[in-house]
Amino acid sequence: MVESVVPAPWPATEAVSGTVPAAPWYGSRRLVAVRRRVDWALILGSDTPEPAMLESKAPEELGSLIAAFDELSRTDDVDSMLRGAVEIALERIGLQRVGLFLLDAPRNLMLGTWGTDLERNIVDEHHVMYDFGDNDKECFRRAAQGVPFTIIENCPIVLQLPAETRVVGRSWVASTPIRSARAAMGMMFNDSGTSGEPPDPSKQARAAILCSLLGTVLDLSHGQAAQARGSRSPTGHPLVRQTVRLLTKDPSLGGKDLAAELDISLSRLARVFKIEMGMSLVEYRNRLRLERFQVLLDAGGENLLAAALAAGFGSYAQFHRVFRALRGTTPRAYLRERGHWARRHSRT
Numbered sequence: 001m002v003e004s005v006v007p008a009p010w011p012a013t014e015a016v017s018g019t020v021p022a023a024p025w026y027g028s029r030r031l032v033a034v035r036r037r038v039d040w041a042l043i044l045g046s047d048t049p050e051p052a053m054l055e056s057k058a059p060e061e062l063g064s065l066i067a068a069f070d071e072l073s074r075t076d077d078v079d080s081m082l083r084g085a086v087e088i089a090l091e092r093i094g095l096q097r098v099g100l101f102l103l104d105a106p107r108n109l110m111l112g113t114w115g116t117d118l119e120r121n122i123v124d125e126h127h128v129m130y131d132f133g134d135n136d137k138e139c140f141r142r143a144a145q146g147v148p149f150t151i152i153e154n155c156p157i158v159l160q161l162p163a164e165t166r167v168v169g170r171s172w173v174a175s176t177p178i179r180s181a182r183a184a185m186g187m188m189f190n191d192s193g194t195s196g197e198p199p200d201p202s203k204q205a206r207a208a209i210l211c212s213l214l215g216t217v218l219d220l221s222h223g224q225a226a227q228a229r230g231s232r233s234p235t236g237h238p239l240v241r242q243t244v245r246l247l248t249k250d251p252s253l254g255g256k257d258l259a260a261e262l263d264i265s266l267s268r269l270a271r272v273f274k275i276e277m278g279m280s281l282v283e284y285r286n287r288l289r290l291e292r293f294q295v296l297l298d299a300g301g302e303n304l305l306a307a308a309l310a311a312g313f314g315s316y317a318q319f320h321r322v323f324r325a326l327r328g329t330t331p332r333a334y335l336r337e338r339g340h341w342a343r344r345h346s347r348t
Contacts, residue, residue, distance in 0.1 A: 035111065035129040038165045040156065049154040049170065051135060065206055066213070068092050070249055073217045079113070085188075085214050086114045086122055093206045095190045096197065099125060099160075100178075102186035108132045110187065115160055118168065118193045125160045139175045140184050146294060146334075148208035149176040151199050157191055169194050174204055178211045180219030181287035182279075212295045216248050216288060237276045239269060244284075251289050251312030255281055286322045289313055293323075297335075304331050 040048045065088070072084040082100050089098040099115035110132050112125035139150045155173040159166045171191060178186040188211050192198075243258055258281075259266040273281040293311035297304075308319035308331075323331050 035127055036165070037130060038112075038128045038158070038160065039130040039133075043158070043165055043167060044156060049156070051155065052153040065092055065209060069210060069213045073213070073245060073248065078218065081214075081217070082113045083122065085210065086116065088210060089188070089190065089207060090116065090120060090122075093203050093210065094200075095203055095207060096120065096192045096195060097190060099189045100186065101130075101189070102178075103132060103184055104129075105132075105184070110136065112160065117159060123160065127162070128160050128165070135175070136187060139187065140177050140179070143177040143179060146297075148212075148295060149174055149204050151175075151204075155191070157193060171196070172199055174199055174207070176204070176207050176211045178215040178218070179291070180215040181284060181291050183219060185215045185218050209295050212291060213248060216244065216291070219244075237272055239264065239272050240276045243269065243273060243281070247285055247288055247312075251285065251292055252314065253285075253312075285312075286326060289319075290323065290326060293319070304335065 068088050069085075072081060072088065075081050075084070082102075086098050086100060089095045097116045097118070097120065100113045101110040102113060103109075104111050108131060109129050112128035115123055115125040117123050135152065142150055151172050151174050153172050154170060156167045157169040157171050157173075159168055171194075173189055173191045176188040176190075177184065178188060188207060190204075190207065239262060242262055246253055246258055246261060253261075255266050255270065259269045262269065270281050273284070277284055279287075289312040293307050293313075296307040296310050304319075305316050308316060311319075313319035313322070320331060323329075323334070327334060
Protein backbone atom coordinates (compact mmCIF):
# COMPACT_ATOMS: atom_id res chain seq x y z
CA MET A 1 0.00 0.00 0.00
CA VAL A 2 1.50 3.31 -1.13
CA GLU A 3 0.71 6.61 0.59
CA SER A 4 -0.71 9.31 -1.69
CA VAL A 5 -1.67 12.92 -1.30
CA VAL A 6 -5.37 13.68 -1.68
CA PRO A 7 -5.77 15.33 -5.10
CA ALA A 8 -8.12 18.13 -6.03
CA PRO A 9 -10.19 17.92 -8.09
CA TRP A 10 -11.08 14.28 -8.82
CA PRO A 11 -8.39 12.33 -10.72
CA ALA A 12 -9.04 12.08 -14.43
CA THR A 13 -8.10 8.39 -14.74
CA GLU A 14 -10.09 5.48 -13.32
CA ALA A 15 -8.62 3.14 -10.73
CA VAL A 16 -8.25 -0.47 -11.87
CA SER A 17 -6.34 -2.16 -9.05
CA GLY A 18 -4.46 -1.63 -5.82
CA THR A 19 -5.07 1.57 -3.92
CA VAL A 20 -6.00 4.99 -5.24
CA PRO A 21 -5.98 8.47 -3.76
CA ALA A 22 -9.35 9.23 -2.20
CA ALA A 23 -10.98 12.66 -2.17
CA PRO A 24 -13.41 13.66 0.58
CA TRP A 25 -17.01 12.81 -0.28
CA TYR A 26 -19.18 15.81 -1.18
CA GLY A 27 -18.66 18.25 1.63
CA SER A 28 -17.37 15.84 4.29
CA ARG A 29 -14.42 17.16 6.25
CA ARG A 30 -13.05 13.62 6.51
CA LEU A 31 -9.81 13.26 4.48
CA VAL A 32 -8.66 9.75 3.57
CA ALA A 33 -5.27 9.49 1.91
CA VAL A 34 -5.42 5.82 0.85
CA ARG A 35 -8.17 3.23 0.45
CA ARG A 36 -7.65 -0.53 0.14
CA ARG A 37 -9.48 -2.56 -2.54
CA VAL A 38 -12.01 -5.02 -1.09
CA ASP A 39 -13.58 -6.37 -4.30
CA TRP A 40 -14.67 -9.99 -3.91
CA ALA A 41 -12.49 -11.06 -6.83
CA LEU A 42 -9.39 -9.64 -5.13
CA ILE A 43 -10.24 -11.15 -1.73
CA LEU A 44 -11.41 -14.60 -2.86
CA GLY A 45 -9.77 -15.10 -6.26
CA SER A 46 -11.13 -18.16 -8.04
CA ASP A 47 -13.32 -18.90 -5.01
CA THR A 48 -15.60 -15.90 -5.69
CA PRO A 49 -19.22 -17.08 -5.11
CA GLU A 50 -22.13 -16.94 -7.51
CA PRO A 51 -24.79 -14.80 -5.75
CA ALA A 52 -28.42 -15.85 -5.49
CA MET A 53 -30.67 -12.80 -4.99
CA LEU A 54 -33.87 -12.90 -2.95
CA GLU A 55 -36.18 -10.20 -1.62
CA SER A 56 -38.99 -9.83 0.92
CA LYS A 57 -40.98 -7.19 2.75
CA ALA A 58 -43.15 -6.80 5.86
CA PRO A 59 -45.14 -4.10 7.68
CA GLU A 60 -43.75 -2.31 10.74
CA GLU A 61 -44.37 0.80 12.88
CA LEU A 62 -42.31 3.73 11.60
CA GLY A 63 -42.83 6.54 14.10
CA SER A 64 -39.81 6.01 16.37
CA LEU A 65 -37.51 5.46 13.39
CA ILE A 66 -38.57 8.68 11.66
CA ALA A 67 -38.30 10.60 14.93
CA ALA A 68 -34.76 9.31 15.49
CA PHE A 69 -33.72 10.26 11.98
CA ASP A 70 -35.33 13.69 12.26
CA GLU A 71 -33.00 14.36 15.19
CA LEU A 72 -30.02 13.03 13.26
CA SER A 73 -30.74 15.12 10.14
CA ARG A 74 -30.14 18.35 12.04
CA THR A 75 -26.37 17.83 11.92
CA ASP A 76 -24.38 19.60 9.20
CA ASP A 77 -21.49 17.12 9.26
CA VAL A 78 -21.94 14.28 6.76
CA ASP A 79 -19.61 11.91 8.60
CA SER A 80 -21.47 12.35 11.90
CA MET A 81 -24.76 11.78 10.09
CA LEU A 82 -23.50 8.55 8.53
CA ARG A 83 -22.20 7.24 11.84
CA GLY A 84 -25.52 8.17 13.44
CA ALA A 85 -27.38 6.25 10.72
CA VAL A 86 -25.37 3.13 11.60
CA GLU A 87 -26.28 3.66 15.28
CA ILE A 88 -29.98 3.90 14.38
CA ALA A 89 -29.74 0.72 12.29
CA LEU A 90 -28.16 -1.14 15.21
CA GLU A 91 -30.09 0.30 18.15
CA ARG A 92 -33.52 1.31 16.79
CA ILE A 93 -33.93 -1.29 14.05
CA GLY A 94 -31.96 -4.09 15.69
CA LEU A 95 -29.75 -5.12 12.77
CA GLN A 96 -26.82 -7.34 13.75
CA ARG A 97 -24.09 -5.81 11.57
CA VAL A 98 -24.20 -2.80 9.24
CA GLY A 99 -21.86 -1.11 6.76
CA LEU A 100 -22.49 2.12 4.81
CA PHE A 101 -20.84 2.74 1.44
CA LEU A 102 -21.24 5.89 -0.67
CA LEU A 103 -21.22 5.95 -4.45
CA ASP A 104 -18.44 7.92 -6.14
CA ALA A 105 -20.03 7.92 -9.59
CA PRO A 106 -17.23 9.75 -11.48
CA ARG A 107 -14.77 6.98 -10.54
CA ASN A 108 -17.31 4.13 -10.46
CA LEU A 109 -16.34 3.29 -6.86
CA MET A 110 -18.15 2.51 -3.63
CA LEU A 111 -16.39 4.20 -0.71
CA GLY A 112 -16.51 2.80 2.83
CA THR A 113 -17.59 5.00 5.75
CA TRP A 114 -18.71 3.26 8.97
CA GLY A 115 -19.35 -0.40 9.72
CA THR A 116 -19.50 -2.90 12.58
CA ASP A 117 -17.40 -5.76 13.87
CA LEU A 118 -18.65 -9.17 15.01
CA GLU A 119 -19.43 -7.75 18.48
CA ARG A 120 -21.62 -5.00 16.92
CA ASN A 121 -19.13 -2.27 17.76
CA ILE A 122 -19.06 0.60 15.25
CA VAL A 123 -15.74 0.68 13.38
CA ASP A 124 -14.12 3.10 10.94
CA GLU A 125 -14.16 1.76 7.36
CA HIS A 126 -13.12 4.91 5.49
CA HIS A 127 -9.98 3.11 4.30
CA VAL A 128 -11.80 0.58 2.05
CA MET A 129 -13.47 0.74 -1.36
CA TYR A 130 -14.56 -1.48 -4.22
CA ASP A 131 -15.78 -1.15 -7.82
CA PHE A 132 -19.44 -0.27 -8.32
CA GLY A 133 -20.35 -3.54 -10.01
CA ASP A 134 -23.17 -5.54 -11.52
CA ASN A 135 -24.60 -6.68 -8.17
CA ASP A 136 -24.89 -3.07 -7.00
CA LYS A 137 -26.47 -1.96 -10.27
CA GLU A 138 -28.98 -4.81 -10.06
CA CYS A 139 -29.93 -3.77 -6.52
CA PHE A 140 -30.54 -0.20 -7.71
CA ARG A 141 -32.52 -1.48 -10.68
CA ARG A 142 -34.70 -3.59 -8.37
CA ALA A 143 -35.21 -0.61 -6.07
CA ALA A 144 -36.48 1.43 -9.03
CA GLN A 145 -38.90 -1.43 -9.75
CA GLY A 146 -40.34 -1.33 -6.23
CA VAL A 147 -38.07 -3.83 -4.41
CA PRO A 148 -36.36 -1.66 -1.77
CA PHE A 149 -33.79 -4.21 -0.59
CA THR A 150 -32.21 -7.37 -1.96
CA ILE A 151 -31.01 -10.41 -0.01
CA ILE A 152 -27.94 -12.01 -1.59
CA GLU A 153 -27.02 -15.51 -0.46
CA ASN A 154 -23.60 -17.22 -0.43
CA CYS A 155 -21.67 -14.02 0.29
CA PRO A 156 -18.37 -13.69 2.17
CA ILE A 157 -18.83 -12.32 5.70
CA VAL A 158 -15.88 -9.97 6.19
CA LEU A 159 -14.20 -7.91 8.87
CA GLN A 160 -12.58 -4.67 7.67
CA LEU A 161 -9.45 -4.50 9.82
CA PRO A 162 -6.94 -1.63 9.56
CA ALA A 163 -4.39 -3.65 7.57
CA GLU A 164 -6.49 -6.42 6.00
CA THR A 165 -9.92 -7.65 5.03
CA ARG A 166 -10.58 -10.93 6.85
CA VAL A 167 -13.19 -13.42 5.62
CA VAL A 168 -14.83 -15.09 8.64
CA GLY A 169 -17.55 -17.11 6.92
CA ARG A 170 -20.27 -17.14 4.28
CA SER A 171 -23.93 -16.29 4.62
CA TRP A 172 -26.59 -13.89 3.35
CA VAL A 173 -26.03 -10.15 2.97
CA ALA A 174 -28.84 -7.61 2.57
CA SER A 175 -28.17 -4.74 0.15
CA THR A 176 -30.37 -1.66 0.54
CA PRO A 177 -29.83 1.21 -1.92
CA ILE A 178 -29.55 4.74 -0.55
CA ARG A 179 -31.38 6.95 -3.05
CA SER A 180 -32.90 10.39 -3.23
CA ALA A 181 -35.67 11.62 -5.49
CA ARG A 182 -32.97 12.45 -8.04
CA ALA A 183 -29.90 10.27 -7.66
CA ALA A 184 -28.25 7.08 -6.43
CA MET A 185 -26.23 7.86 -3.31
CA GLY A 186 -24.83 4.63 -1.88
CA MET A 187 -25.68 1.32 -0.23
CA MET A 188 -26.36 -0.05 3.24
CA PHE A 189 -25.16 -3.61 3.74
CA ASN A 190 -26.17 -5.75 6.68
CA ASP A 191 -25.73 -9.36 7.73
CA SER A 192 -25.98 -11.54 10.84
CA GLY A 193 -22.24 -12.09 11.19
CA THR A 194 -21.42 -15.67 12.16
CA SER A 195 -24.63 -16.18 14.17
CA GLY A 196 -26.45 -18.03 11.41
CA GLU A 197 -29.66 -16.06 12.01
CA PRO A 198 -31.89 -15.62 8.93
CA PRO A 199 -32.89 -12.17 7.63
CA ASP A 200 -35.81 -10.49 9.43
CA PRO A 201 -38.23 -9.01 6.85
CA SER A 202 -39.63 -6.40 9.25
CA LYS A 203 -36.16 -5.13 10.14
CA GLN A 204 -35.17 -5.01 6.48
CA ALA A 205 -38.28 -2.97 5.67
CA ARG A 206 -37.37 -0.44 8.35
CA ALA A 207 -33.78 -0.35 7.08
CA ALA A 208 -35.17 0.53 3.63
CA ILE A 209 -37.09 3.44 5.14
CA LEU A 210 -33.95 4.63 6.95
CA CYS A 211 -32.02 4.52 3.66
CA SER A 212 -34.77 6.48 1.89
CA LEU A 213 -34.65 9.20 4.55
CA LEU A 214 -30.85 9.22 4.52
CA GLY A 215 -30.70 9.57 0.75
CA THR A 216 -33.03 12.56 0.76
CA VAL A 217 -31.01 14.46 3.35
CA LEU A 218 -27.62 13.57 1.83
CA ASP A 219 -28.75 14.68 -1.61
CA LEU A 220 -29.65 18.15 -0.47
CA SER A 221 -27.40 18.83 2.51
CA HIS A 222 -24.24 17.56 0.91
CA GLY A 223 -24.92 18.17 -2.75
CA GLN A 224 -24.03 15.03 -4.66
CA ALA A 225 -26.59 15.60 -7.39
CA ALA A 226 -26.17 19.37 -7.25
CA GLN A 227 -22.43 19.03 -7.78
CA ALA A 228 -22.98 16.68 -10.70
CA ARG A 229 -25.28 19.27 -12.28
CA GLY A 230 -22.70 22.03 -11.85
CA SER A 231 -24.63 23.87 -9.15
CA ARG A 232 -23.05 27.04 -7.79
CA SER A 233 -23.10 25.71 -4.24
CA PRO A 234 -22.11 22.06 -3.71
CA THR A 235 -23.23 22.17 -0.08
CA GLY A 236 -26.68 23.62 -0.88
CA HIS A 237 -28.28 27.01 -0.30
CA PRO A 238 -29.45 27.42 3.32
CA LEU A 239 -33.03 28.09 2.19
CA VAL A 240 -33.06 24.95 0.11
CA ARG A 241 -31.53 22.86 2.87
CA GLN A 242 -34.17 24.04 5.33
CA THR A 243 -36.91 23.41 2.79
CA VAL A 244 -35.90 19.81 2.19
CA ARG A 245 -35.56 19.16 5.90
CA LEU A 246 -39.09 20.45 6.41
CA LEU A 247 -40.40 18.31 3.56
CA THR A 248 -38.54 15.26 4.83
CA LYS A 249 -40.25 15.67 8.18
CA ASP A 250 -43.68 16.50 6.69
CA PRO A 251 -44.07 15.92 2.92
CA SER A 252 -47.66 17.18 3.04
CA LEU A 253 -46.47 20.81 3.37
CA GLY A 254 -47.41 23.07 0.48
CA GLY A 255 -45.43 25.94 -1.00
CA LYS A 256 -47.24 28.58 1.06
CA ASP A 257 -46.68 26.58 4.26
CA LEU A 258 -42.96 26.28 3.52
CA ALA A 259 -42.60 29.98 2.69
CA ALA A 260 -44.40 30.97 5.89
CA GLU A 261 -42.22 28.64 7.97
CA LEU A 262 -39.08 30.17 6.43
CA ASP A 263 -40.46 33.73 6.59
CA ILE A 264 -39.88 34.51 2.92
CA SER A 265 -42.11 35.00 -0.11
CA LEU A 266 -43.21 31.93 -2.05
CA SER A 267 -41.89 33.43 -5.29
CA ARG A 268 -38.38 33.86 -3.85
CA LEU A 269 -38.37 30.37 -2.36
CA ALA A 270 -39.49 28.87 -5.67
CA ARG A 271 -36.86 30.84 -7.61
CA VAL A 272 -33.96 29.90 -5.30
CA PHE A 273 -35.05 26.26 -5.18
CA LYS A 274 -35.21 25.98 -8.98
CA ILE A 275 -31.76 27.55 -9.41
CA GLU A 276 -30.08 25.37 -6.78
CA MET A 277 -31.85 22.06 -7.41
CA GLY A 278 -32.39 22.12 -11.15
CA MET A 279 -36.10 21.36 -10.73
CA SER A 280 -39.11 23.19 -9.36
CA LEU A 281 -40.19 22.97 -5.73
CA VAL A 282 -43.44 21.30 -6.82
CA GLU A 283 -41.63 18.66 -8.88
CA TYR A 284 -39.18 17.90 -6.08
CA ARG A 285 -41.98 17.60 -3.53
CA ASN A 286 -43.96 15.29 -5.82
CA ARG A 287 -40.94 13.08 -6.45
CA LEU A 288 -40.21 12.95 -2.73
CA ARG A 289 -43.80 11.98 -2.00
CA LEU A 290 -43.68 9.20 -4.60
CA GLU A 291 -40.44 7.85 -3.12
CA ARG A 292 -42.05 7.89 0.32
CA PHE A 293 -45.18 6.24 -1.10
CA GLN A 294 -43.16 3.39 -2.58
CA VAL A 295 -41.30 2.74 0.68
CA LEU A 296 -44.50 2.91 2.76
CA LEU A 297 -46.24 0.56 0.37
CA ASP A 298 -43.45 -1.97 0.74
CA ALA A 299 -43.51 -1.60 4.52
CA GLY A 300 -47.28 -1.68 4.96
CA GLY A 301 -49.01 -3.80 2.34
CA GLU A 302 -51.03 -2.88 -0.72
CA ASN A 303 -53.43 -0.14 0.48
CA LEU A 304 -52.83 2.56 -2.11
CA LEU A 305 -54.91 5.27 -0.47
CA ALA A 306 -53.37 4.86 3.00
CA ALA A 307 -49.83 4.88 1.60
CA ALA A 308 -50.54 7.91 -0.62
CA LEU A 309 -51.97 9.97 2.25
CA ALA A 310 -49.13 8.97 4.60
CA ALA A 311 -46.63 10.00 1.90
CA GLY A 312 -48.04 13.55 1.93
CA PHE A 313 -50.60 13.64 -0.88
CA GLY A 314 -53.75 15.59 -0.05
CA SER A 315 -56.15 13.25 -1.84
CA TYR A 316 -56.22 10.14 -3.98
CA ALA A 317 -57.06 12.28 -7.02
CA GLN A 318 -53.92 14.37 -6.52
CA PHE A 319 -51.83 11.26 -5.97
CA HIS A 320 -53.25 9.58 -9.08
CA ARG A 321 -52.54 12.67 -11.24
CA VAL A 322 -48.93 13.00 -10.02
CA PHE A 323 -48.25 9.29 -10.22
CA ARG A 324 -49.43 9.05 -13.80
CA ALA A 325 -47.46 12.16 -14.84
CA LEU A 326 -44.16 10.97 -13.32
CA ARG A 327 -44.41 7.19 -13.73
CA GLY A 328 -46.27 7.02 -17.03
CA THR A 329 -48.84 4.51 -15.73
CA THR A 330 -51.70 4.33 -13.25
CA PRO A 331 -51.10 3.36 -9.60
CA ARG A 332 -53.14 0.16 -9.89
CA ALA A 333 -51.36 -0.90 -13.08
CA TYR A 334 -48.06 -0.27 -11.30
CA LEU A 335 -49.21 -2.32 -8.31
CA ARG A 336 -50.18 -5.25 -10.53
CA GLU A 337 -46.87 -5.12 -12.40
CA ARG A 338 -44.95 -4.70 -9.15
CA GLY A 339 -46.55 -7.83 -7.69
CA HIS A 340 -45.86 -9.77 -10.87
CA TRP A 341 -42.25 -8.55 -11.01
CA ALA A 342 -41.55 -9.41 -7.35
CA ARG A 343 -43.04 -12.91 -7.67
CA ARG A 344 -41.08 -13.58 -10.84
CA HIS A 345 -37.74 -12.39 -9.40
CA SER A 346 -38.13 -13.88 -5.92
CA ARG A 347 -37.24 -17.23 -7.47
CA THR A 348 -33.78 -16.00 -8.55
